[in-house]
């Protein structure tokens with residue numbers, strides 16, 4: 396078993412006087428994909444934001460490829476290849492698809508692979524080619540999510556974090572997105588995924604953390620199996 400790329404140790408974070416994460420520890424990027432699941436509002440997004448530098452942790456450490464990246468700027472973290480696709484629509488509405496993808500490749504290491512990555516993104520999401528000069532504000536929710544993931548791929552990820560990639564999408568477009576996420580994984584990019592769709596998560600990941608009250612309540616390690624019904628029991632507390 397290889398060493399994890401990402402190690403989060405005893406991390407605490409919150410907002411103002413509210414502590415959301417209280418000494419949480421997770422690891423990812425060793426063998427396969429990691430899934431985070433649990434009830435709404437218990438800190439999954441906060442954990443991802445603290446990992447990618449969008450929120451300064453109050454205590455604990457984040458280590459990526461052996462380097463302590465705790466408290467580094469998001470830009471410095473992106474530069475190291477740890478890329479986070481936040482939940483919801485965070486794209487600039489007046490940019491075109493072409494602009495967004497070009498922005499994704501702004502770091503020197505990503506620029507070096509810009510052309511090859513653009514072709515990969517367009518092979519993954521052929522719809523984007525036909526809408527190349529269309530502004531984000533005129534795209535559907537599914538197309539925006541494709542642009543968000545595509546922009547992250549342009550940053551040449553070593554480890555890719557996806558926060559609820561299929562949230563709010565109609566079934567057909569959701570299937571397209573799920574297939575694309577599998578293809579990204581097959582291409583060799585390890586993933587950390589927060590997702591409410593348990594079937595999707597069980598198929599995609601082999602290492603799961605059940606996050607409850609800002610802590611890991613249950614960890615399901617690679618090789619340990621878990622039935623859908625067990626996961627449902629965790630969600631509903633029986």
Ligand SMILES: Nc1ncnc2c1ncn2[C@@H]1O[C@H](COP(=O)(O)OP(=O)(O)OP(=O)(O)O)[C@@H](O)[C@H]1O
Nearest residue numbers: 410413415433434435436437438439440441442482
């Ligand atoms: N910017 C913010 N300012 C203040 N409180 C926040 C902020 N963002 C999140 N919180 C609070 O932190 C707690 C954890 O939220 P978080 O988004 O991390 O949960 P989550 O598990 O990802 O939930 P969901 O699945 O609904 O996204 C919630 O109580 C939320 O209200």
